[in-house]
Amino acid sequence: MGEPGTRTPRERYRAQVQEEIKQHAWGQIATAGASALSLNAIARQMGMSGPALYRYFANRDELITELVKDAYRSLADTFAAGAEAGTGLDGLAHALRRWALEDPQRYFLVYGTPVPGYKAPEDTTRITAEIMAYLLDACAGEQSTPSPALRRALAFWTRLHGVLSLELAGHFTGMGLDPAELYADEVQALGTSWH
Missing domain, CATH: 1.10.10 (Arc Repressor Mutant, subunit A)
Known part of the structure; x- marks a missing residue:
């Protein structure tokens, strides 16, 4: 069209x-x-x-594919705005959390339990490379070689998704902690562990 x-x-x-x-x-x-x-x-x-x-x-899979594309595009746009604003890794981390909290179902569709019987087409997941590119750029700005930048970006991505997934699924309920503070502590720990 x-x-x-x-x-x-x-x-x-x-x-x-x-x-x-x-x-x-x-x-x-x-x-x-x-x-x-x-x-x-x-x-x-x-x-x-x-x-x-x-x-x-x-069919159902075609609809799910469009929803997945929309979700990934929304996150890529969020990261693009953060990168354009020059927020660095901390800014991208907090943008990720705001994006996830704004619509947990969107987050879970792309980062939660896979939908039984559904496999995303190859072109659908290309947007994930764009998302990772923003993280790599933010990490490379602080590191001299691509290999450590990739390691940092992946550590950053997996650790923050772990905290977000637990928060969105309600696993912190009754623990007496503030998920926002835990997330901020994790972002800070990730930042200081690489300097």
Whole structure:
């Protein structure tokens, strides 16, 4: 499809319906998880037949792929804004946490338990390379060679995702700690461990 201003009315309508379908899908994911996603249930919610909805998304996996792409794109855009602002690793870390807390289901779709039977197409995961590139650039700015930068970026990524996953899944409840402080401590520890 062309640019938004050059699309035909039919193309604009199709894009609007696809966005509405995705919003209903996010609602289902929030209440029952991604593995329970049902195109027929979405069709009923929208007052359309199942076959009519399948004109917009051929199957569940195609819809999940679009949701995954949207989630990764959202995080890549968040990191791009942080990199443009020159926030460094600390800024990217806090941007990641804000992004995850803003919509935990989006976070879990891309970083949580895999959806049974779903495998993302190769082009879907290319955006993850863009996300990692922002981390590598931030790390390389503080290191002299790419190998230590890659190690630092991966340590940063895995440790922060560990804390975020536990926080979003509610595992800190009742422990008497502030997840934001724990996250900030982890960011600080990661920063000082490489100097």
